[in-house]
Amino acid sequence: MAFKLFQLDNLNTHFTSYKLHICIKRLICYNKARRWFKIKKCPVTAFFLILSLLSLAGCQTDDSHIKEEAPIQERPHSNSGIHLSTEKEIYTASDDELAVNIENESPMEFSYSDYFAIEKKMNGKWYSVPFKEETFKGIGTLLQPKTSLSQPLSLGRLKKGLSPGQYRAVKSFVRPEDYYLILQNEEKTLESAPTLAASFKVIE
Structure with a gap:
């Protein structure tokens, strides 16, 4: 066992x-x-x-070339009966042109030149996008009362293409009778020459 x-x-x-x-x-x-x-x-x-x-x-995105803060941060898109807007709300980084729609609902005649500015919003502030060369002709175009038109803006004039982000196109308008007041730097021109901004977005 x-x-x-x-x-x-x-x-x-x-x-x-x-x-x-x-x-x-x-x-x-x-x-x-x-x-x-x-x-x-x-x-x-x-x-x-x-x-x-x-x-x-x-x-x-490389925005190192955008350094100068815009002189005026708050700009309206409408003033004195003039309305400014972009043809499209969204553009792509490959676009080489954008168009702004200008509408004059006032009974007055205004004029504007081919000059424009592009500004980008970064960290809550607007900055001026630099041009290669500011070679604008300065030719005035009349904006008749109760009319609207479109103006193309060449982005090829910019130092670099637009990277994705929030932008605005800036343009100034003046009444023809006040043109000589502008040359004389009279304060009245600040009221009779509205500067407007049209916002748009850039994506890839």
């Missing part, structure tokens, strides 16, 4: 050792499989990580 108990204990010991051996072997195989999976997975992960970083770099 004692011999049988000894054999049973010995069998249980061998069985326990066998189970322990199997567990250790499975653990080793699991760790090897894990390391293999990581090795195989790393190049793919690295590829997508690099791709993401490149995408983020491409999304960043």
